[in-house]
Amino acid sequence: MAEFNQQSDPDKRPLTAKVQPDGRPLSLKDCEKAGGYRAVRAMLGGMSPGDVTQRVKDSGLRGRGGAGFPTGSKWSFVPMGDNAPRPKYLVVNADEMEPGTFKDRLLLESDPHQLVEGVIIAAYAIQADIAYIFLRGEYVLAEERLKTALAELRAAGLVGKNILGSGCSLEVHLHTSAGRYICGEETALINALEGRRANPRSKPPFPQVCGLRGKPTIVNNVETLCNLPHILNNGADWFKGLSLTPNGGTKIYGASGKVRRPGLWELPMGTPAREILEEYAGGMRDGMKLRAIIPGGASTDFLLESQLDVPMDFDTVAQAGSRMGTGTMIVLDDQTCPVGMVHNLMRFFAHESCGWCTPCREGLPWVEKILAAMERGEGQPGDLEQLARHVTALGMGLTYCALAPGAMEPLGSGLKLFRDDFERHIRDKRCPWS
Amino acid sequence: MLTTETKNEILAELAHSETNRMACIESLKIAQRQSGWVSDEELCEVAQLLGLTPDEVDGVATFYNLIRRRPVGRHVILLCASVSCWVMGYAALRAGLAQTLGVEPGQTTPDGRFTVLENQCLGACDHAPVLMIDNDLYRDVDAEKLGDILARYA
Numbered sequence A: 001m002a003e004f005n006q007q008s009d010p011d012k013r014p015l016t017a018k019v020q021p022d023g024r025p026l027s028l029k030d031c032e033k034a035g036g037y038r039a040v041r042a043m044l045g046g047m048s049p050g051d052v053t054q055r056v057k058d059s060g061l062r063g064r065g066g067a068g069f070p071t072g073s074k075w076s077f078v079p080m081g082d083n084a085p086r087p088k089y090l091v092v093n094a095d096e097m098e099p100g101t102f103k104d105r106l107l108l109e110s111d112p113h114q115l116v117e118g119v120i121i122a123a124y125a126i127q128a129d130i131a132y133i134f135l136r137g138e139y140v141l142a143e144e145r146l147k148t149a150l151a152e153l154r155a156a157g158l159v160g161k162n163i164l165g166s167g168c169s170l171e172v173h174l175h176t177s178a179g180r181y182i183c184g185e186e187t188a189l190i191n192a193l194e195g196r197r198a199n200p201r202s203k204p205p206f207p208q209v210c211g212l213r214g215k216p217t218i219v220n221n222v223e224t225l226c227n228l229p230h231i232l233n234n235g236a237d238w239f240k241g242l243s244l245t246p247n248g249g250t251k252i253y254g255a256s257g258k259v260r261r262p263g264l265w266e267l268p269m270g271t272p273a274r275e276i277l278e279e280y281a282g283g284m285r286d287g288m289k290l291r292a293i294i295p296g297g298a299s300t301d302f303l304l305e306s307q308l309d310v311p312m313d314f315d316t317v318a319q320a321g322s323r324m325g326t327g328t329m330i331v332l333d334d335q336t337c338p339v340g341m342v343h344n345l346m347r348f349f350a351h352e353s354c355g356w357c358t359p360c361r362e363g364l365p366w367v368e369k370i371l372a373a374m375e376r377g378e379g380q381p382g383d384l385e386q387l388a389r390h391v392t393a394l395g396m397g398l399t400y401c402a403l404a405p406g407a408m409e410p411l412g413s414g415l416k417l418f419r420d421d422f423e424r425h426i427r428d429k430r431c432p433w434s
Numbered sequence B: 001m002l003t004t005e006t007k008n009e010i011l012a013e014l015a016h017s018e019t020n021r022m023a024c025i026e027s028l029k030i031a032q033r034q035s036g037w038v039s040d041e042e043l044c045e046v047a048q049l050l051g052l053t054p055d056e057v058d059g060v061a062t063f064y065n066l067i068r069r070r071p072v073g074r075h076v077i078l079l080c081a082s083v084s085c086w087v088m089g090y091a092a093l094r095a096g097l098a099q100t101l102g103v104e105p106g107q108t109t110p111d112g113r114f115t116v117l118e119n120q121c122l123g124a125c126d127h128a129p130v131l132m133i134d135n136d137l138y139r140d141v142d143a144e145k146l147g148d149i150l151a152r153y154a
């Protein structure tokens, strides 16, 4: 069960306003009393799909799945009107397999209704007929709670045919995955939903035009969708005002590793990493120093302690040479081997490569073996050059999807920032930490 | 062999799936619930129910981490091997499992009680290290707590 210890504050922290102290979700009835589905009712009562998309565009909402693509613009590529291909699909990316990332679990387990309300809003905006929630298989509690929420909604006529008598219909299905990191990549996810091996598809055509079963499809992250009811209720300017930077809204940030209080916090977008780590995560455990962080899941570049004043938003972290990614930071302390940490990450990526394209399928296991040897004290002169060649060869645009370039972010930055540690492993023929 | 009950469950899944193929992964998961893995014979039965070839279904089955094509013990332990757990004590936990059960990841205890498998990030990184046994998540686990946890599974 996900844990969350901040006080409820609907004005400042809309995404977690309905999270209860015991973590249990509200029933539909209590949820509605607390403002749930108010946005859906208002929307069906008087907004056109175009109005909804415009409001979301004006809010500046950017995708919380890691890439930060503007949500309203993404929707606007979907063919609209009577001649649009049918059915159209809205897909929730609830795969959350990025190592070090656990924010969607909180939203799924503690307020499933907020997500489904977001689903209904997004589906209305693109006039989708069918929605799928693609949930990772290991999230069994989220599965149970989503099923309960969907059953309540069907009984209340909030999903299904002719929602609240509006003439709009939306079937919502829950698909639980059988586990593979690449399923989080949106075109691979679509293949998984179709019951195939989850290899990514070539783009174009983009899913917005030709996705699930060849029909227009939008894939959005859980946290992205959870923002929608609040944007509709309170307006675009309110949403922008929640943030400390031009990237609007709040963000669910997280920290794991040897900090005093690992956890999740909903904070204004653009809160500096240092503030999150020191004030919210309580600083480092006694006797430990922070050396670096990976700011947002395994596929982002390391940032050094000296860079922690960076505001955590999409644009600023990118200027600092990394990516905000999922906003859940993994902390490297001064008593943990950075080479070992990079090795662990490469082991993950090598295992999860879908095998479709050669640089990734062959390159990642090679990288993993070099690092494993280094950790065993069997590193060779020339290893670092070999690793650096992979960073170039598996870069953006040279592989079929973004998995391999993502894997190269911690490797490439690790090689630069922890050069001495890598060299010492080779020179001393052992891992200095073991 | 799939029981009539399992087959009916798969047929019910097909009934509300847009296409048979779209029910492929769910059908394999249903089949797997019988004995924790999917045998060749059962895979062929699933393929027949779906109207796909056994090769197509096996191509799908072997792609996904949570579908198992080899026998497992009565309980499956998924040990999180990802980065936050690695920082927080995965190695000690793995050693603790090896000591208590005498098996490494990928192996089943001789009495058929447990299979230990490594899993990618279980998404509970604020309480690392973690593991799952069947559908139960255990957080902040260390070698000392292992004995009590394992005792709950016969």
Ligand SMILES: Cc1cc2nc3c(=O)[nH]c(=O)nc-3n(C[C@H](O)[C@H](O)[C@H](O)COP(=O)(O)O)c2cc1C
Pocket (backbone or CB within 6 Å): A062, A063, A064, A065, A066, A067, A068, A069, A071, A093, A094, A095, A096, A097, A098, A181, A182, A183, A184, A185, A186, A187, A219, A220, A221, A222, A224, A225, A401, A402, A403
């Ligand atoms: C290898 C890989 C794994 C991904 N995993 C996830 C994931 O688990 N959850 C997620 O929301 N997005 C994931 N993404 C990003 C999605 O492809 C997609 O950009 C996102 O779901 C779009 O939603 P958004 O616009 O709301 O952020 C992944 C991308 C790649 C390349």
Ligand code: SF4
Pocket (backbone or CB within 6 Å): A182, A200, A352, A353, A354, A355, A356, A357, A358, A360, A361, A399, A400, A401, A402, A403, A404
């Ligand atoms: S980069 Fe890796 S994960 Fe992506 S298509 Fe190629 S082999 Fe598959």
